[in-house]
Amino acid sequence: MTLVNRKLIKLNDRGVRNVSEFGSVTPGSMTFIKKLTASSSATLSFVDGASDVVLDSTYKDYLFTFNNIHAETDATNFQFQGNVAGGADYNETITSTNFRSVHNEGDGITAFSYISGGDQAQGTAFQNLSEDSQGADADQSLSGYLHLFNPSSTTFVTHFMARTNTSKNAGGEVYSADAFVAGYFNLTGAIDEIRFKMSSDAIDAGDICLYGIK
Secondary structure (H helix, E strand, O other): OOHHHHHHHHHHHHHHHHHHHHHOOOOOOEEEEEEEEEEEEOOEEEEOOOOOOOOOOOOOEEEEEEEEEEEOOOOEOEEEEEEEOOOOOOOOOEEEEEEEEEEEOOOOOEEEEEOHHHOOEEEOOOEEOOOOOEOOOOOOOEEEEEEEEOOOOOOOOEEEEEEEEEEEEEOOEEEEEEEEEEEEEOOOOOEEEEEEEEOOOOEEEEEEEEEEEO
């Protein structure tokens, strides 16, 4: 056996050992906090300190998951906003970006584009989390997640990132619409309330779960 081969074997052994050690490392834990289930709900709100909700400095990162969010009517957007501690109107200042990809069921239409109507530049409206024209057929829904970073910070703005996939109705076509949304609440007060809603009418059904990540 050559010296080079012996060195390679040692390197491979070290790599296997490292992989085994990695498997025993305890990663940052994710803790379930609260699940809200829609039933013709105008809004679903997570408020720190209410109904067992934790949305404070206990965790630096929070994750909301969306499972089969069904709109009451066609052509609506799934949205969210927040309240700074002591706020009441869900109208905090947001700067955001929004792009999407789509592919229709007939395999004849595809697109990848920036959605200028779905972003905000120092806006105070509810932020879109879905592609326009979310479908409301019985078998159509939206699923995805929203990641909120260190909302209790009073030093830095609060960043968020979201990705959702929905069935979209438009011009007689049905699409898979994948939306990518990111931005920040442009304030240095702690965000301790998050609200979800449709741009019009109610959330007919679906679950939103909140997790804390350490």
